[in-house]
Amino acid sequence: MYMKNIFRIMLLLTTMLFVSCGDDDEVKLPDTKDVNYANIAGSWRLSEWNGENLEGDTRYYYITFDRKGKDGKRSYTIYTNLNSATSEQIPGSFLLSKEDDYGDIISGTYYYQLDTDDEWEYSYIVSGLTDTSMIWTAKEDMGEMKVYTRCNEVPADIIAGTRASF
Incomplete structure (x- = not known):
């Protein structure tokens, strides 16, 4: 009789142990936003490029998007020293689109002094857009x-x- 009680208590404790275990370790991802002109409008800093963290680096790359269109185009301005020892200011226009195979796409054109527009080297898939970050x-x-x-x-x-580069 004593062994039966010990067995029942152990069974009860084991059952309680399994019931009390939950999914408290579940990772909560931040809510993503729709990729649209309103949600990407504003200023952004390039913080990582191909896995290289640019935090605290003297190099910089900022891009500011204007969501309001002028002449059918929406504009951006890039401020960077990645390709130069001094600050460069590069204006242009951008376009958001959706593609069945890729999802949300951003593409753009640089404006140059010689009236020759030049497209970005790549168009980018925009993912993980939150209030604080986005991935291209x-x-x-x-x-x-x-x-x-x-x-x-x-x-x-x-x-x-x-701003000095070094």
């Missing part, structure tokens, strides 16, 4: 990936072109 993966080269982090504004010394 080149449609033509899936190894090309950029992570952008939303920022309140492009720093004034970068806009003015006075």
